[in-house]
Amino acid sequence: MSDFSNQTILVTGASSGIGLASAQAYLDKNAKRVYIVGRNAQKLELAQAQLGERAIALVADVGNLAQLEQMARKIRHNGDTLDVLFANAGIAENNLIGSTTEAAFDAIFDTNVKGVFFTVQSLLPLMKLGGNIVLNASVAAHKGMQNLSLYSASKAAVRSFARTWCNDLKAQKIRVNTISPGVTLTPILQTGLKMTEQQIADFSRYLQDVVPLGRMADPTEIAAAVLFLSSSAASFVNGVELSVDGGMTQI
Ligand SMILES: NC(=O)c1ccc[n+]([C@@H]2O[C@H](COP(=O)([O-])OP(=O)(O)OC[C@H]3O[C@@H](n4cnc5c(N)ncnc54)[C@H](OP(=O)(O)O)[C@@H]3O)[C@@H](O)[C@H]2O)c1
Numbered sequence: 001m002s003d004f005s006n007q008t009i010l011v012t013g014a015s016s017g018i019g020l021a022s023a024q025a026y027l028d029k030n031a032k033r034v035y036i037v038g039r040n041a042q043k044l045e046l047a048q049a050q051l052g053e054r055a056i057a058l059v060a061d062v063g064n065l066a067q068l069e070q071m072a073r074k075i076r077h078n079g080d081t082l083d084v085l086f087a088n089a090g091i092a093e094n095n096l097i098g099s100t101t102e103a104a105f106d107a108i109f110d111t112n113v114k115g116v117f118f119t120v121q122s123l124l125p126l127m128k129l130g131g132n133i134v135l136n137a138s139v140a141a142h143k144g145m146q147n148l149s150l151y152s153a154s155k156a157a158v159r160s161f162a163r164t165w166c167n168d169l170k171a172q173k174i175r176v177n178t179i180s181p182g183v184t185l186t187p188i189l190q191t192g193l194k195m196t197e198q199q200i201a202d203f204s205r206y207l208q209d210v211v212p213l214g215r216m217a218d219p220t221e222i223a224a225a226v227l228f229l230s231s232s233a234a235s236f237v238n239g240v241e242l243s244v245d246g247g248m249t250q251i
Helices: 017-028 041-051 065-077 102-126 149-168 197-210 219-230
Strands: 008-012 033-038 055-059 082-087 127-136 175-181 241-244
Touching (some): 008 017, 017 033, 017 041, 041 055, 082 102, 082 219, 102 127, 102 149, 127 149, 127 219, 149 175, 175 219
Parallel strands (some): 008 033, 082 127, 127 175
């Protein structure tokens, strides 16, 4: 059921973390081609080398509409259409209400909200009839985690997009679902949230209490759920938010 033979897939934010693990998982399940998208060309090149020749790197900032349109043109030029789109690219930064700058607000919303919206809109003409889209939200949309008001609101917007789009795209028979990962051990903890090794270790101890499974996720565990949502095994699953958080938001 979760075989992606002959399928062409695009994953944004695929140079590390959840996106890279998902790209690898699609390839492991026989995807014909996986387009991997990110801003940093060097990081993408390393990811492409790791994934092999069925992965194609496309450098684009999802917050930049012109770059998204150029990306769509390249895929069209290759003669490809998309079976699956995983709009995963996102950034996380702390913001303190009282001292948040306009630039910090724009940075989060440009990538996490505008980026997801225009990724989907730009690639929609390339989506196959009956294809499907997975959006990456977060547990943060459901929890009032301190100093994460912008990130959390951006992810609530993402979840809302899936609700509307599964209705908007019914003529194309495109399913749209959301994955909501819990805390996952990826570079975002250090690069985005600026956590030190010690802070990550302390956070892990805290999660032993607040997560029923008592730990962070490995990116491959999120990827497995993304593959389920985009597979034929989920052929009647539409508009849902699948929490993959060890139970954190369920208690
Ligand atoms: N890790 C967690 O605990 C967690 C929990 C819930 C949800 N999530 C969500 O999962 C998604 C992936 O995050 P991750 O944890 O795997 O972090 P990550 O390892 O930092 O990956 C983020 C990816 O997104 C790319 N990216 C960031 N901004 C971009 C932009 N404007 N345009 C194109 N690509 C961009 C990054 O590449 P470049 O730097 O090259 O652009 C990178 O490939 C995010 O949406 C995040 O919010 C993560």
